[in-house]
Amino acid sequence: MIQVNLKRLLSKKEVSALIDEATCLINSPLMIKDLDGRVLLGDVGKDDLLKHPISIGDKVIGWVFGGEKANVLASLLSHLATVEYDKKILGRETLEKYKEITLIYDSAEKLAASLDPKEVAQLVVDEVKKVIKADYVSIMLMNEETSIFEILAAAGKEYYPKVSLRAGEGIVGCVVLTGKAEIVNDVFSDSRYVVRVYYDKLFEAGDNGNA
Structure with missing residues (x-):
């Protein structure tokens, strides 16, 4: 299952720069926690703040604590997390396509070397079993x-x-x-x-x- 690591996302230079800009604009105490309650960024002592979700679709991956304006940062991080998730999905799909193309190429070479129906069928099921892990x-x-x-x-x-x-x-x-x-x-x-x-x-x- 594809997941986005919030801590790793926050450590990226471009994301860190965006957070700094957003923090300056919001101009109020902020804190970011993951789902396990670990503080990833901000003032640990601020527990009386509003809680804004960082989410990918309907799945929450963390929280931004702050005033009402902190919702802007939560929305920004949700967007960045979604982009990261989409990249991972695209990467996996690309890898799967590569495997399929490689399978077709390898199978074509093997099939070209045999005209016997049983041998051809056996080559096909052997390769299919590898791909779909049946x-x-x-x-x-x-x-x-x-x-x-x-x-x-x-x-x-x-x-x-x-x-x-x-x-x-x-x-x-x-x-x-x-x-x-x-x-x-x-x-x-x-x-x-x-x-x-x-x-x-x-x-x-x-x-x-x-x-």
Whole structure:
């Protein structure tokens, strides 16, 4: 989670200069504290002052104590903290984009070296698992003869290596029917989630029920 350190923000030269200017304009006792009550700036002995929040959006990260005019300084620090937060967000997004581009480039090189569908699929799931940090990733392909979706490649702990599904079965089967991608954060709580173990044996025995 991205956070802005108020003490570090106040220590920046440009911020310190702005605080000095604001203090001169306000011309009254001021004190700045963090959320833990530590005094970061000002007169420690002034406890009878008004309390003005320093915030990023609706999240308070500190307080400016002073008269009514001290609200100006609190607003200024809130703005500077928000700018700092936005910079951190932009930095993280840039890093993520860089990782994505690197992944695409590396994957393209590996894919170019192989034309075998299984090898290509395995390369894809291996790289995807690294990026999204998933416990398990798999690619399913429909068997044209049986119309059953079977695992072509997988990465991670493969609980059911022979799991297979028909269109309409489970979450995967529903996505196939609707043609709409889905993000399911907890598959085990989804009523559509099914696991068909060793489907071929069950199918040959005439049992079409879910395992």
